[in-house]
Amino acid sequence: ELVMTQSPATLSVSPGERATLSCRASQSVSSNLAWYQQQPGQAPRLLIYRTSTRAAGIPARFSGSGSGTEFTLTISSLQSEDFAVYYCQQYNNWPRTFGQGTKVEIK
Amino acid sequence: EVQLVESGGDLVQPGRSLRLSCAASGFTFSNYWVHWVRQAPGKGLVWVSRIKDDGSSTSYADSVKDRFTISRDNAKNTLYLQMNSLRAEDTAVYYCARDPSGAAGWYFDLWGRGTLVIVSS
Numbered sequence: 001e002l003v004m005t006q007s008p009a010t011l012s013v014s015p016g017e018r019a020t021l022s023c024r025a026s027q028s029v030s031s032n033l034a035w036y037q038q039q040p041g042q043a044p045r046l047l048i049y050r051t052s053t054r055a056a057g058i059p060a061r062f063s064g065s066g067s068g069t070e071f072t073l074t075i076s077s078l079q080s081e082d083f084a085v086y087y088c089q090q091y092n093n094w095p096r097t098f099g100q101g102t103k104v105e106i107k
Numbered sequence: 108e109v110q111l112v113e114s115g116g117d118l119v120q121p122g123r124s125l126r127l128s129c130a131a132s133g134f135t136f137s138n139y140w141v142h143w144v145r146q147a148p149g150k151g152l153v154w155v156s157r158i159k160d161d162g163s164s165t166s167y168a169d170s171v172k173d174r175f176t177i178s179r180d181n182a183k184n185t186l187y188l189q190m191n192s193l194r195a196e197d198t199a200v201y202y203c204a205r206d207p208s209g210a211a212g213w214y215f216d217l218w219g220r221g222t223l224v225i226v227s228s
Contacts, residue, residue, distance in 0.1 A: 034214040036152075043202055043218035044152065055216060087152055091212040095168055098152040 002026050004088055006099035012107040019075040021102045023088035028068045032092035035064055035073045038085045038101075047086075048073065078104070109133035109217060111203050116222030119193055129186040129203030129219055137161070137181040140206040142215065143188050145199035153199075156188065157206070157213065171197075193226045200224075 003026040013019045023033070031051040036044040046055040048064040051071060061076040075082055083106055088099040115127040129141070143155040156167045156177040165177050176189040186203050200223050204215035 032212060036215075043220050044215070045218070046214065046216045049208075049212075049214050049216075089152070089214060091208070091214050096154045096213045098154070100151045 001095065002029070002090060002093045002097055004090055004097050004099035006086075006088060006102045008102060009100075010103045010105060012105050013078050014107045015080060016077050017107075019078055019082075019104055021073040021075075021086055021104070023066075023071040023073070023099050025069045025071075025090055027093070029090040029092035031067055032090060033064070033066065033071050034089045034091065035062075036087045036089065037082075038087065040084075044087065075104075111205065111217060111219035113201060113203055113219045113222035116201065116224045118225045118227065120228050121194060121226055123193055124189070124191045125193060125224060127188040127190065127201055127222055127224070129188075131184045131186070131205075134205075134217075136179075136184040140209050140213075141179065141186050142204045142206055142213065143177060143186075144202045144204050144215070144218075145197075146202070146221070147196075147199045150199075154213075155201070158186070160209065190224070193224075195226050198224060198226050 005024045007022045033051045035048040038044045047058050047062050052064040063074045065072050085101045085103045087101050112130045119125050142157040145155050158165050158177045162179050174192045178187045200221040202221045203219045205217035207216045
């Protein structure tokens with residue numbers, strides 16, 4: 001099974017600062033990578049698909065990059081509503097797998 | 108409003124069965140593949156199962172294969188998950204999720220709020 005590893009596990013950031021989250025795949029997933037945000041007690045929300053395409057209604061401060069095995073989600077200027085857990089997911093290999101998550105917390 | 112609403116979660120003893128439902132509204136349900144994804148308490152997301160838009164094809168994670176059955180009723184805009192021979196490790200919030208990519212991918216652009224299944228004696 002393809003393993004997705006996210007780092008760091010927890011990221012402490014001040015509001016208005018930039019956050020950079022990493023996701024590494026144990027083998028290439030091409031550009032078939034999505035990112036989700038999950039607030040406490042809520043369902044995940046799709047942010048990014050195909051590595052860098054923002055989902056409908058997602059603010060431009062969220063951007064994705066990478067290919068193959070290394071991917072990055074960048075939040076350019078953190079807003080209060082952005083403090084949450086973020087998951088990457090590959091949809092290139094069977095079975096589709098998620099990373100373990102990165103918690104973005106207020107510094 | 109475009110939404111998915113799960114129901115049917117409960118406390119159930121190991122070895123018993125449970126059926127989850129997911130009601131879709133605000134979009135043409137029959138046009139989409141749909142999936143079940145689960146999240147154990149305090150843990151990450153794990154894909155469980157999927158069904159093609161017309162119900163003609165299904166897939167399962169190895170951990171639930173031969174125990175769980177996914178189905179849908181497009182006339183009722185509803186997705187189901189029949190869960191048999193439940194184990195403690197099946198304890199999780201179960202989400203239904205819409206897939207805009209179909210055979211091309213399997214990522215999820217709309218999620219329900221989830222329903223909690225607890226398997227315990």
